[in-house]
Amino acid sequence: MINYFEFYNIPESFILDEKALKAKYYQLSREYHPDFYANEPQQKQDEILQLSTQNTNAYRTLSDPDLRIQYILKEHGVLEEGKNELPSDFLMEMMELNEELMELEFDFDAAKLHEIGEKSSGLMATMDNDILPVLQRYPELHGVTKEEALQEIKTYYLKKKYLLRIQETLSKFAARS
Structure with a gap:
């Protein structure tokens, strides 16, 4: 094909x-x-x-921008099943957000829900801003190899997927309240 x-x-x-x-x-x-x-x-x-x-x-x-990223990464063999690691600092941050979400499960607090929502939206906006220059310049990159750029985009893509799952959970909470 x-x-x-x-x-x-x-x-x-x-x-x-x-x-x-x-x-x-x-x-x-x-x-x-x-x-x-x-x-x-x-x-x-x-x-x-x-x-x-x-x-x-x-x-x-x-x-679809997300499917396009996924497609390009797969075409270059960068996105592989089960071999996609995220930076540990990001994972720690996500673990804290998930713990806060679990606490809401037992003790709902609308202000806390809003705070978690703001935090995840802020993270997403920062990530989008940080990756935009790489996405715009690809494949004409200066000072970075195509492989390094693809790895950076892969990390962004995986982080975004993670954050979208958290935002999905947030919207379920919002729907219940």
């Missing part, structure tokens, strides 16, 4: 022109629409169906 960036004939990047991506998706959707190939031999119909499916999957992946 062809790489999604190659499929759309665009350079690999973490930050894409959303309008151009959507235009390419619609162009290929028309080009590979199975109905236009109904009278073709079965082999051609199968090929078009495969291209149509690839177009949908490529657009779904590349149009």
Whole structure:
């Protein structure tokens, strides 16, 4: 299966022109629409169906910033099942947030819930700001190898996933109160 960036004939990047991506998706959707190939031999119909499916999957992946990061990291073999370690200071911070959330389970406190929410949102905003220059410059990096940049983006991605789980728990608490 062809790489999604190659499929759309665009350079690999973490930050894409959303309008151009959507235009390419619609162009290929028309080009590979199975109905236009109904009278073709079965082999051609199968090929078009495969291209149509690839177009949908490529657009779904590349149009979502988190899925796009995950896709690029996997394409470069940086994101591997079970081999994704986070810095211990971050894990300690998350452990403290999780403990605070467990305490809320037994002794709900709206102010504490708000405080945890602010803390996790602040962490997320700081992480987003810190990684943005790397995402913008990739793959044209100065003073950093592509591999180092991908490792930095991987750490950001994994931290973000962790924080999103905490924010999901927070929203469940908020829904109950």
